[in-house]
Amino acid sequence: MSSLDVQGLTVFYGRTEALKGIDLTVAEGQVVCLIGANGAGKTTTMRALSGLTRPRAGAIRLDGADIAGWRPHRVAAAGMLQVPEGRQVFAELTVAENLAMGAWLLADRAETARRQDQVLARFPRLKERLDQPAGSMSGGEQQMLALGRALMGAPRLLLLDEPSMGLAPLFVEEIFSIVADLKREGTTILLVEQNASAALEVADYAYVLETGRIVLEGPAATVAHDPAVVAAYLGG
Amino acid sequence: MIIPPWLDDFLWTYQNLIHALGINGLLALSMYVVLAVGQLSLGQAAFMGLGAYSSALMTLKLKLPFFMVLPASCVVPVLFALAIGVPTLRLSGVYLAIATIGLGEVLRAVYLNVDYFGGALGLSGIPERAETWMIYGLLFAAVAILWLVGRSGVGRAMEAMREDETAAGVMGVNVGRYRMGALLASAVLAGLAGALGAHVSSFIGPNEYGFEPAVTILSYALLGGIGTPLAPVLGAWILTLLPELLRGFSDLRLVFNGVIIVLAVLFLPNGLLSWRMKRRGA
Amino acid sequence: MILLQTAGLTRRYAGLVAVDAVDMDIPAGGIHAVIGPNGAGKTTLFNLISGVVPPSAGTIRFAGSAVTSLLPHERARLGIARTFQNIRVFGAMTVLENVLTGLHAHLSATLPEIVARLGRFRREERAAVDRAKDALALVGLSARADARAAALSYGDQRRLEIARAMVAEPRLLLLDEPAAGMNPAETEALAALVRRIRGFGTTVLLVEHDMGFVMDLSDTVTVLNFGRRIFQGTPAEVRREPAVIEAYLGPKVAERLARREAATRAG
Amino acid sequence: QAQTVPVGAIEILSGPAAAYGIAIKGGLDLALDEINQKGVLGGKKIALTVEDSAADKNQAINAARKLIGRDKVVAIIGPTLSNEMFAVGPVTNERKIPTIGTSTTANGITDIGPYIFRTSLPEADVVPVTFKKAQARGVKTVALMYANDDAFSKSGFDVMKAAAEKLGLNILAIESFGTKDTDFAAQLTKIKGLKPDAVAISALVEPVSGVLLQARQLGFGKETLFIGGNGSNSPKLGAIAGAAADGLIVGSPWFIGKPDALNQKFVAAFKAKYGKDPDQFAAQAYDCMFILAAAIDRAGAADSEKITAALAKTSYTGVMGPFTFTDHRDPASAEGVVVLEMRDGKFGIAP
Amino acid sequence: MFAQQLVNGVLLGATYALFALGFTLMFGVLRVINLTYGFYFSAGAFIALFLTRQAGFGIWAALPVAAMGAGAVAVALDWLLLSRLRRVNAPELSSLMVTLGGVLALYSAATSILGPDIRRLPPDLVASDAFVLAGLRVTTAQLLILLATAVMVGALMALMRGTRLGLAIRAMAEKPDAAGLMGIDTGRLAALVSFISGCLAGAGGVLIGLNFNAIHPYMGEAMMLRGFVVIIVGGLGDIRGALIAGLLLGVIEVFTAGYVASGLKEAVAFAILVVVLWTRPSGLFGRAVVRRA
Ligand SMILES: Nc1ncnc2c1ncn2[C@@H]1O[C@H](COP(=O)(O)OP(=O)(O)OP(=O)(O)O)[C@@H](O)[C@H]1O
Ligand SMILES: Nc1ncnc2c1ncn2[C@@H]1O[C@H](COP(=O)(O)OP(=O)(O)OP(=O)(O)O)[C@@H](O)[C@H]1O
Numbered sequence A: 001m002s003s004l005d006v007q008g009l010t011v012f013y014g015r016t017e018a019l020k021g022i023d024l025t026v027a028e029g030q031v032v033c034l035i036g037a038n039g040a041g042k043t044t045t046m047r048a049l050s051g052l053t054r055p056r057a058g059a060i061r062l063d064g065a066d067i068a069g070w071r072p073h074r075v076a077a078a079g080m081l082q083v084p085e086g087r088q089v090f091a092e093l094t095v096a097e098n099l100a101m102g103a104w105l106l107a108d109r110a111e112t113a114r115r116q117d118q119v120l121a122r123f124p125r126l127k128e129r130l131d132q133p134a135g136s137m138s139g140g141e142q143q144m145l146a147l148g149r150a151l152m153g154a155p156r157l158l159l160l161d162e163p164s165m166g167l168a169p170l171f172v173e174e175i176f177s178i179v180a181d182l183k184r185e186g187t188t189i190l191l192v193e194q195n196a197s198a199a200l201e202v203a204d205y206a207y208v209l210e211t212g213r214i215v216l217e218g219p220a221a222t223v224a225h226d227p228a229v230v231a232a233y234l235g236g
Numbered sequence B: 001m002i003i004p005p006w007l008d009d010f011l012w013t014y015q016n017l018i019h020a021l022g023i024n025g026l027l028a029l030s031m032y033v034v035l036a037v038g039q040l041s042l043g044q045a046a047f048m049g050l051g052a053y054s055s056a057l058m059t060l061k062l063k064l065p066f067f068m069v070l071p072a073s074c075v076v077p078v079l080f081a082l083a084i085g086v087p088t089l090r091l092s093g094v095y096l097a098i099a100t101i102g103l104g105e106v107l108r109a110v111y112l113n114v115d116y117f118g119g120a121l122g123l124s125g126i127p128e129r130a131e132t133w134m135i136y137g138l139l140f141a142a143v144a145i146l147w148l149v150g151r152s153g154v155g156r157a158m159e160a161m162r163e164d165e166t167a168a169g170v171m172g173v174n175v176g177r178y179r180m181g182a183l184l185a186s187a188v189l190a191g192l193a194g195a196l197g198a199h200v201s202s203f204i205g206p207n208e209y210g211f212e213p214a215v216t217i218l219s220y221a222l223l224g225g226i227g228t229p230l231a232p233v234l235g236a237w238i239l240t241l242l243p244e245l246l247r248g249f250s251d252l253r254l255v256f257n258g259v260i261i262v263l264a265v266l267f268l269p270n271g272l273l274s275w276r277m278k279r280r281g282a
Numbered sequence C: 001m002i003l004l005q006t007a008g009l010t011r012r013y014a015g016l017v018a019v020d021a022v023d024m025d026i027p028a029g030g031i032h033a034v035i036g037p038n039g040a041g042k043t044t045l046f047n048l049i050s051g052v053v054p055p056s057a058g059t060i061r062f063a064g065s066a067v068t069s070l071l072p073h074e075r076a077r078l079g080i081a082r083t084f085q086n087i088r089v090f091g092a093m094t095v096l097e098n099v100l101t102g103l104h105a106h107l108s109a110t111l112p113e114i115v116a117r118l119g120r121f122r123r124e125e126r127a128a129v130d131r132a133k134d135a136l137a138l139v140g141l142s143a144r145a146d147a148r149a150a151a152l153s154y155g156d157q158r159r160l161e162i163a164r165a166m167v168a169e170p171r172l173l174l175l176d177e178p179a180a181g182m183n184p185a186e187t188e189a190l191a192a193l194v195r196r197i198r199g200f201g202t203t204v205l206l207v208e209h210d211m212g213f214v215m216d217l218s219d220t221v222t223v224l225n226f227g228r229r230i231f232q233g234t235p236a237e238v239r240r241e242p243a244v245i246e247a248y249l250g251p252k253v254a255e256r257l258a259r260r261e262a263a264t265r266a267g
Numbered sequence D: 001q002a003q004t005v006p007v008g009a010i011e012i013l014s015g016p017a018a019a020y021g022i023a024i025k026g027g028l029d030l031a032l033d034e035i036n037q038k039g040v041l042g043g044k045k046i047a048l049t050v051e052d053s054a055a056d057k058n059q060a061i062n063a064a065r066k067l068i069g070r071d072k073v074v075a076i077i078g079p080t081l082s083n084e085m086f087a088v089g090p091v092t093n094e095r096k097i098p099t100i101g102t103s104t105t106a107n108g109i110t111d112i113g114p115y116i117f118r119t120s121l122p123e124a125d126v127v128p129v130t131f132k133k134a135q136a137r138g139v140k141t142v143a144l145m146y147a148n149d150d151a152f153s154k155s156g157f158d159v160m161k162a163a164a165e166k167l168g169l170n171i172l173a174i175e176s177f178g179t180k181d182t183d184f185a186a187q188l189t190k191i192k193g194l195k196p197d198a199v200a201i202s203a204l205v206e207p208v209s210g211v212l213l214q215a216r217q218l219g220f221g222k223e224t225l226f227i228g229g230n231g232s233n234s235p236k237l238g239a240i241a242g243a244a245a246d247g248l249i250v251g252s253p254w255f256i257g258k259p260d261a262l263n264q265k266f267v268a269a270f271k272a273k274y275g276k277d278p279d280q281f282a283a284q285a286y287d288c289m290f291i292l293a294a295a296i297d298r299a300g301a302a303d304s305e306k307i308t309a310a311l312a313k314t315s316y317t318g319v320m321g322p323f324t325f326t327d328h329r330d331p332a333s334a335e336g337v338v339v340l341e342m343r344d345g346k347f348g349i350a351p
Numbered sequence E: 001m002f003a004q005q006l007v008n009g010v011l012l013g014a015t016y017a018l019f020a021l022g023f024t025l026m027f028g029v030l031r032v033i034n035l036t037y038g039f040y041f042s043a044g045a046f047i048a049l050f051l052t053r054q055a056g057f058g059i060w061a062a063l064p065v066a067a068m069g070a071g072a073v074a075v076a077l078d079w080l081l082l083s084r085l086r087r088v089n090a091p092e093l094s095s096l097m098v099t100l101g102g103v104l105a106l107y108s109a110a111t112s113i114l115g116p117d118i119r120r121l122p123p124d125l126v127a128s129d130a131f132v133l134a135g136l137r138v139t140t141a142q143l144l145i146l147l148a149t150a151v152m153v154g155a156l157m158a159l160m161r162g163t164r165l166g167l168a169i170r171a172m173a174e175k176p177d178a179a180g181l182m183g184i185d186t187g188r189l190a191a192l193v194s195f196i197s198g199c200l201a202g203a204g205g206v207l208i209g210l211n212f213n214a215i216h217p218y219m220g221e222a223m224m225l226r227g228f229v230v231i232i233v234g235g236l237g238d239i240r241g242a243l244i245a246g247l248l249l250g251v252i253e254v255f256t257a258g259y260v261a262s263g264l265k266e267a268v269a270f271a272i273l274v275v276v277l278w279t280r281p282s283g284l285f286g287r288a289v290v291r292r293a
């Protein structure tokens, strides 16, 4: 179990300020949901947390240690894994190899095998296609693989950037049930989702991001009933 | 107009350098047009060699006047480009690079082994017919045309191809035709450069058009950048001038030359002139 | 009139059939959807129609003529445009230039005209820029016209793809998961946009997993599973079809769709 | 009035072929040390500017123009390679600057114009001497090998072929390779099958060494005589090829063990200054510097036209032996040519 | 004679393959066009030269030390020239340009420090006489090259296909960012690949220097073109392909020289290789990269 505490996180792309000092907390064992319109800065937040983008200012405390400016592999080693936007599977590696990459930090072979069984049980399609190069999979299949790959790494804190994108309705349900399961197992989760109503249902707490600023936060149930949120993000 | 003697002297001293700057500028552009459509074709040195040899032979053996030789010098490279283009342009990236370098090596062997081309002794006694104004006139024209075309729909299609050929095709870009067009333009520019080069230095040899020159020509465009047609020309100028500017360092000349290149790339990885031109003509 | 017709269209990959003998008739006009589970072959179908991938068997006719062996750019000229599920914008180009490439098939200035900057070239180019700006306004990206495409957020890149594909007002527009990465409010705006595009006389064929979007918008729905067409009909028929519920929708979604339909009819 | 006489040299000082230019520069500098002790034209010092050509045609031309236009040199020594001379010669000749090649042995060099000289004996004068020696040792059949991508080697080969034909030797095979090649097994295997009495090689010393090493590996024994061209006449041959080079014969106007006092003094001075043995390139350059200095003195002024005229009347005895120019500005006599044979890594007079 | 020519061809091909192995790891797998590769080759040879001439090492001691020394050179150069470009996600070809400048400086510096002359390893380092087997002649150095090539091919194939490390290298080559997210320290892994590649080049330099008895600063440079050809015709990153393409190139060159005309050996070799590419656009064993629409 892990907790995340972010203060004054500021990110610039060149001269444009994409994140204007946001504060955000993910308490141990919670699912926290981050919603916002296209271009609000959700992905930027996730990238800054995992070290893919260097923040200009601000503190990121993972279990108390300030990890701002750490390189991604150190962040991952500290137990925080990310399912990046746009899947980012290794196209030239096979499905099995992608999963093995997900378990890079897991030294224990037996544990790796056990996790792989779990992942393949959740996503039977991956099991059928273990030797297919990931790049030739369909969009949804790749999304499953990206998620499965992160699950292989036994994260204590998981950053999910639009995990349900491109998945068929049946699988969207599956994703949210996975999130619920993970939470039960004690994984802390920060979730970015466009399917906001479903996300708010599984989440404990929610933040609303607008052009690089947090404009609203509160318990998920409260946010879900905020009239402005309903109008802007949940689609009347 | 009376040219003051010091200027006359200056011009004589640096005449070859001034010519080389113009000619290498043309070569840089011949690299630029293929890089601009995302092709790593390294046949430029070979095309230059074809232009140089065919023009030199036209002058030496057929005694043709230069105003006929110069345009005709594009013909042979263009024919070669057409012939190799069809099978070769299916290749991409480094595979294409090696296939086109292969052309240069095969031609080198032909120059070396066929007596008509002078063998290892090359062709000497080529009259110096290329004038400075011709070189710079052609260079200016080439930059202007590439600039104007670059800012049109053709330029957009080229850049789109460079980024993603599949998507460009779906937008209606005839990818095959553009590849071929770029190769032909490249052959014309390199052929002209070859002919001009042969007619400013009185001697050409078979080793001037092989692997190393091919890489040098590529490096013009890489150092300068390919955002605009000026960038590769700038790259060519710097790489041509550097060894001359560094003559003072004698032994360590090429060491400094290399170090400067390294620093330039490290701090300007997108080329010395990294801005790109607007791709809209209105 | 039938705009697009596939007969026995098949695409095989080593060891699997991604699209399996699909016969499909898409009438001119209207909005048509293709749905199906992940990996059912929807994107592959689009790849076949747009010419990005050659078929293993079968034929494609478009507006009365066979296009099966045409290259993508030739089909683009005939009026087939598309967006990509895995976004493929030209990242280094500006947003406006991306949209301008969508008009490529419609530019006719020759090289001499371009170099001489003759009147026809200027007129054509000016008109193209105007059209591109209109398209950007329609998708709500006017403010970003001069930004590098790669600097857009995911959802904005998707909008850009749509603008780039529709700017030429093609006869057939293929949208592959246009609503992915958009929230429900944005999806509604997108639905309005697709209706407008239909208004231009463009026939829209779309793939989407957002069932609300599909059911509200489509005139007909084709369902694929394991590369085969398992059903075709109106949204209401699709929602009730047991095979579709079983393979794709799941009971919960089917029920939600039923409630929605009832609500719309009531409201 | 200037206190120095500006003279230029263009040599390959960098890149893969730098060894040649550096050897030449060594010879020039050594000669210059001696010359400048008393100076020319009544005490003026010769100021030698050596420019690098990096074996590149354009850089060689640029260097020549810079020497003439900026440094106002009255004469130029070099450039190193025949190919470079074909490009540089027309430029210096146009400006009427006497230009003396010390290592350019290809055919046609002095045809470039009346200001182009060379002190290196063309292969045409040396090779026949060597081949006669070979014939005297009973050679009747010969295989020829040469580097076909380099003007020097190719000219040398043309001369060898002519010499062999003239002497009535039977040419069994002609094989070529590239100057940068390291593998010659295919050609040698083919030649071995033909069992020639001799194998003559025209190439620079690096590939010649490689050919010899591989020939021994492929089982060529003492029964085959190896004949080298001008390129083989270098102490490097022994250093690289070692015992494999034993028995090779080569004709040369100069060799390190040449017994006359002048040469011995030169060799000793060179060793003292650079810590290594001089080669033929250094020796030729050494003599050339003296020849030029003497011509400047005789000209009576630092004037290119006068120096050119004086050069034509050169009569000088240096480490290479007695030297005069022909009317065509080539070395006049091949009298000094001796045939050397490699023994234990060193050249000595062939028995 | 035919048999001897075949042996000649195989031996020449083995030297090409030996040179190409580290190159295909760096260029083929990592997709970095690193022109300093040729320099590691001469670095290895010079280190061995120093060890054997000055420090009295035998070949078996000098070989691994020289290899590791070249590996260290490779790591240092990677750090100096390429690490920054990787960090800023520079365009692919900028690596080519920076290493082009790098080799220019390195070769020139090496020439002015070490001198331009060709050196050779002590002649008694390995037996220089040839073995005669059924009329065929092969030297110890040549056998060493064959052996080293075989061992390295085997080891590299095992590394790339059979180990986690190989997997991580391939993953990093494709998507460095995503590899970082999996917990891979991409900076260190890149250094490791450089090291391995440098070691392979260094060992190759020693053996080839030994075989051809010629060690000079530019010895690697002279092999670069062939190296490119071999790894590309073999299929980028395919080790087995590099081996086969190397042998093919060697045999074609030798047979052209032996039975057609020695002046045409490069021309014929290149022409055939171009034809190979025409028929197999991704090399003999290369797979076209899947990038789905
Ligand atoms: N590489 C980049 N360079 C410059 N600007 C960028 C870059 N990436 C993102 N931006 C800008 O930063 C802002 C936030 O983008 P971000 O990707 O974080 O949005 P998002 O909330 O994830 O949107 P979406 O829902 O569309 O994924 C946007 O305005 C975007 O244009
Ligand atoms: N190049 C290829 N090589 C191998 N298999 C492929 C290739 N392209 C597609 N496939 C397979 O064909 C099937 C159909 O893929 P397609 O992308 O058409 O599915 P889809 O219906 O678009 O799915 P999604 O809803 O997930 O996007 C998938 O199982 C995919 O793995």
Ligand SMILES: [Mg+2]
Pocket: A042, A043, A044, A085, C153, C154, C155
């Ligand atoms: Mg995002």
Ligand SMILES: [Mg+2]
Pocket: A138, A139, A140, C042, C043, C044, C085
């Ligand atoms: Mg799809």
